[in-house]
Amino acid sequence: MSGHDHGDHGLSRRKVLECMTWAGTGVLWTITGGVPRSLGIIDSAQAATAAAPGMTFLQISDSHVGFDKPANPNALGTLEEAVNKINAMPAKPSFMIHTGDITHLSKAAEFDNADRIISQSKLDVHYVPGEHDFLDEEVKFYRERYGRGTKGAGWYSFDAGGVHFIGLVNVVDLKAGGLGNLGAEQLSWLEDDLRGKSKSTPVVLFAHIPLWTVYPEWGWGTEDGGRALEYVKGFGSVTVLNGHIHQVMQKVEGNVTFHTARSTAFPQPAPGAASSPGPMKVEDAKLRSMLGVASINFKQNEQRLAIIDTPLQG
Amino acid sequence: MKTLNRRDFSVDFGLTLAAAILLPVTTAHADDTNMEVHIDNFVFQPPELKIKVGTTVTWTNRDDIPHTVVSAGKFRSKTLDTDDKFTFTFTNAGDYKYFCSLHPHMTGMIKVE
Numbered sequence: 493m494s495g496h497d498h499g500d501h502g503l504s505r506r507k508v509l510e511c512m513t514w515a516g517t518g519v520l521w522t523i524t525g526g527v528p529r530s531l532g533i534i535d536s537a538q539a540a541t542a543a544a545p546g547m548t549f550l551q552i553s554d555s556h557v558g559f560d561k562p563a564n565p566n567a568l569g570t571l572e573e574a575v576n577k578i579n580a581m582p583a584k585p586s587f588m589i590h591t592g593d594i595t596h597l598s599k600a601a602e603f604d605n606a607d608r609i610i611s612q613s614k615l616d617v618h619y620v621p622g623e624h625d626f627l628d629e630e631v632k633f634y635r636e637r638y639g640r641g642t643k644g645a646g647w648y649s650f651d652a653g654g655v656h657f658i659g660l661v662n663v664v665d666l667k668a669g670g671l672g673n674l675g676a677e678q679l680s681w682l683e684d685d686l687r688g689k690s691k692s693t694p695v696v697l698f699a700h701i702p703l704w705t706v707y708p709e710w711g712w713g714t715e716d717g718g719r720a721l722e723y724v725k726g727f728g729s730v731t732v733l734n735g736h737i738h739q740v741m742q743k744v745e746g747n748v749t750f751h752t753a754r755s756t757a758f759p760q761p762a763p764g765a766a767s768s769p770g771p772m773k774v775e776d777a778k779l780r781s782m783l784g785v786a787s788i789n790f791k792q793n794e795q796r797l798a799i800i801d802t803p804l805q806g
Numbered sequence: 807m808k809t810l811n812r813r814d815f816s817v818d819f820g821l822t823l824a825a826a827i828l829l830p831v832t833t834a835h836a837d838d839t840n841m842e843v844h845i846d847n848f849v850f851q852p853p854e855l856k857i858k859v860g861t862t863v864t865w866t867n868r869d870d871i872p873h874t875v876v877s878a879g880k881f882r883s884k885t886l887d888t889d890d891k892f893t894f895t896f897t898n899a900g901d902y903k904y905f906c907s908l909h910p911h912m913t914g915m916i917k918v919e
């Protein structure tokens with residue numbers, strides 16, 4: 493077990509287990525000086541964010557629009573449920589991040605459907621692609637829709653609420669036997685992008701595949717993710733968001749907090765808990781407790797980030 | 807968790823042996839010039855295949871998740887959805903390492919003599 497990073501740094505095993513247990517109900521996390529603290533389950537957490545001033549943004553991931561297999565015959569339907577949940581939030585978030593696998597097979601109709609539903613949130617959405625979004629022959633559907641103003645395969649940065657956000661692409665040019673890949677060009681862009689930034693600027697990195705090594709046996713990690721993390725090491729507050737593994741997982745290492753969002757489409761097994769990372773079939777009644785969205789509340793000047801995971805159904 | 811994993815592998819292995827024994831009986835038309843590789847649970851099965859020059863290999867994706875079959879500079883399938891197939895005929899001897907470009911930890915080998 494010791495070969496894997498499962499949150500041993502500053503996060504006790506018991507804390508991890510609590511986090512896993514609560515994954516079905518949703519947790520509000522605040523991170524103060526790199527140490528996570530849970531403020532409670534979703535209902536009280538939502539009340540707390542509604543009352544708290546500061547910037548709130550949402551993360552949504554792995555919608556897999558077009559997926560219709562037994563694990564969830566209607567991925568578009570559960571995406572719509574997630575969007576309804578967003579629309580019902582007491583305080584409107586500033587914007588949304590989608591960490592990839594918008595579609596299942598990169599078909600034009602799948603992108604159309606995803607867009608039709610997600611746009612009902614009436615939020616600005618910042619996307620990064622998942623490997624499922626780059627399956628069309630010419631790899632153009634994602635780029636034509638979401639790639640405007642981005643570099644390379646679709647990476648970019650922007651500032652909001654005093655936080656510097658960086659969207660990275662780690663799903664292209666994957667090598668046999670390897671993990672996710674950022675590549676030299678993107679890494680040097682990242683280095684440039686961060687150059688001259690005050691070390692007190694909070695940084696949020698987001699990408700599809702985890703930038704940290706979750707479980708290499710299933711390809712859950714990024715080969716050169718460590719290089720990206722080197723560049724942000726000196727910053728006071730760094731948050732790394734990803735999708736891909738369809739379950740909540742969090743790790744804190746120094747000033748860096750890693751957080752993985754749920755899918756809105758189907759759950760995947762915990763590392764090593766099944767013979768493959770494929771879609772996990774659960775009882776219909778349980779499915780919605782394993783899907784959801786994450787909202788992140790940033791309180792300026794306090795370097796405090798609260799992450800709330802909201803399942804579609806408690 | 808680890809124990810469970812190992813048990814799964816031994817089950818898979820047992821099934822593979824059973825399939826190998828049954829193959830000549832159940833697939834009457836199978837011959838040296840047509841071979842099959844299945845993708846099950848993110849694994850190419852069998853992971854290594856020894857064939858003669860001129861043999862056609864057919865890969866079938868039996869997962870709920872799309873996969874690809876790629877051998878750098880040699881062959882590249884389109885994305886294979888559930889039950890989709892990819893076929894390639896090997897006309898030159900050599901070792902053909904291949905992988906899934908979506909899940910690069912999935913690798914396989916075709917040895918052509």
Ligand SMILES: [Cu+2]
Nearest residue numbers: 873906908909
């Ligand atoms: Cu694959």
